[in-house]
Amino acid sequence: MKTIGGFGILWALCCVFADTSAASTYNRVFDLDNWVKQQRPISVDHLFRAISPADGAPGAVMASPSRSNPDYYYHWIRDAALVMKEVYRVKPERTTQSMLTLLDYARFSRQNQLTQNPSGGPADLGLGEPKFEINGAPYTAGWGRPQNDGPALRAFVLTRVAFDLLNEGKGNIVYQLLYRGEIPATTVIKADLEFVAHHWRDANFDLWEEIYGDHFYTRIVQYRALIEGARLARFLNDGGAATFYEQQANLIHASLNSFWNPNHGYFDATLNRQGGVGHKASQLDVAVILGVLHAEFEIGAFSIEDSRVLATALKLEDAFRAIYPINHFPSDLAPGIGRYPEDTYDGYNTSGRGNPWYLATHALAEFYYKLAVKTSGLNLLRITNENRAFYENVTGKRFSVGAALNLTERNQVIQAMVDKGESFLSRSRYHTPPGGNQAEQFNRDTGAPQGARDLTWSYASFISLYEARQNAMMRLPAAFRR
Ligand code: NOJ
Numbered sequence: 001m002k003t004i005g006g007f008g009i010l011w012a013l014c015c016v017f018a019d020t021s022a023a024s025t026y027n028r029v030f031d032l033d034n035w036v037k038q039q040r041p042i043s044v045d046h047l048f049r050a051i052s053p054a055d056g057a058p059g060a061v062m063a064s065p066s067r068s069n070p071d072y073y074y075h076w077i078r079d080a081a082l083v084m085k086e087v088y089r090v091k092p093e094r095t096t097q098s099m100l101t102l103l104d105y106a107r108f109s110r111q112n113q114l115t116q117n118p119s120g121g122p123a124d125l126g127l128g129e130p131k132f133e134i135n136g137a138p139y140t141a142g143w144g145r146p147q148n149d150g151p152a153l154r155a156f157v158l159t160r161v162a163f164d165l166l167n168e169g170k171g172n173i174v175y176q177l178l179y180r181g182e183i184p185a186t187t188v189i190k191a192d193l194e195f196v197a198h199h200w201r202d203a204n205f206d207l208w209e210e211i212y213g214d215h216f217y218t219r220i221v222q223y224r225a226l227i228e229g230a231r232l233a234r235f236l237n238d239g240g241a242a243t244f245y246e247q248q249a250n251l252i253h254a255s256l257n258s259f260w261n262p263n264h265g266y267f268d269a270t271l272n273r274q275g276g277v278g279h280k281a282s283q284l285d286v287a288v289i290l291g292v293l294h295a296e297f298e299i300g301a302f303s304i305e306d307s308r309v310l311a312t313a314l315k316l317e318d319a320f321r322a323i324y325p326i327n328h329f330p331s332d333l334a335p336g337i338g339r340y341p342e343d344t345y346d347g348y349n350t351s352g353r354g355n356p357w358y359l360a361t362h363a364l365a366e367f368y369y370k371l372a373v374k375t376s377g378l379n380l381l382r383i384t385n386e387n388r389a390f391y392e393n394v395t396g397k398r399f400s401v402g403a404a405l406n407l408t409e410r411n412q413v414i415q416a417m418v419d420k421g422e423s424f425l426s427r428s429r430y431h432t433p434p435g436g437n438q439a440e441q442f443n444r445d446t447g448a449p450q451g452a453r454d455l456t457w458s459y460a461s462f463i464s465l466y467e468a469r470q471n472a473m474m475r476l477p478a479a480f481r482r
């Protein structure tokens, strides 16, 4: 059954069925479009409510309002940067609020950089510290540290802010707060870029805070940060630094190739594990898709169009369909996606029972919307080792590597990508309660929300996905929209 567009009769039927079953009583809204339109303002609202809370510093972002079981009431560098990317995205509709928020965030981030913490201080490795108290104090208990994706994500979003300010003639703010070519660094972006450029080779903890080693996710966002940082540095006449950042970026790019595992047929999440949990035997991890999305490359290796990324996405879908009971119902929906198959974290404890996550399921949806648009813009689609299974599956034909698709086959492929986007999104909707609240996870057996409530990153991932869907709906010929 292929028609899961959210507009079709089959979807309506499965919802009627759902209402009479024990698995879930959510989602009496039949039209995916309407749900999405309703979920967007809810998400934006939760996003802003998580920033600068009354008992916190301006610019601090709570990962979740939950203060116990689990306690997520901290400013995580990674979560905050991903949230700020969405604050930046909604700037056209909330111009003043977004810009003030981003500047508060930049100032708070600079304070974080200057705060001595268990990873170190401003002069050494302190920038890899994963989280701070909401008032900016260091978090001193044990943790998986350092996590070196944070400074890269932060530099990436702040670089956008810097370019906007320069365009608006506000170069003085950039110079005071964001980027100045001084060493040792005195501004937030410069400090992050120096840290990334000098320390990307260092082993560190992954985005899930569990494994000490070299990570695809961390590397790809570091790569993007240095590329963007080099552009800014050059623009601001810091040419020597720009060249250095580019050189390091190229080295990172080359290192990313080693994560491709031809035996697995997907990108491995981690190489050279030196510590942390050892249970991720498969090395299959949605972190790879998240990395590709967060780094936002549209063309070439490690971008949305790299067929090795598609291969990884397909393996993830199969793996999670097989292991989570709720993924068999409704059977025509794409599966809820977790972090990685062996995950033991249930949102409260490491009970051994990992679950699907909203943000991971959103990532697959976003990936397919973007891939559909990308693919529709290509004149010639060729079969590769990595995309062959997918292309054969959706066309019902057999191909040899190197073969080009005809127009009908090409349209079938694009249609399948759009349908997958809709289907993963429908999965998230299916497990979202009527008020639109999205926690961190949904239970693998019951589909009920689980783990930190109102996870800010869940909302951020929805806002990002929303734009990808809008873009697909606008750019693709109407026929693909069902
Ligand atoms: C274990 C989880 O796997 C990890 O992702 C999380 O950050 C920590 N516990 C803290 O909740």
Ligand code: NOJ
Residues within 6 Å of the ligand: 063, 072, 076, 078, 079, 207, 208, 209, 457
């Ligand atoms: C646990 C996740 O594994 C990690 O990526 C995240 O930063 C924290 N929770 C906070 O949301």
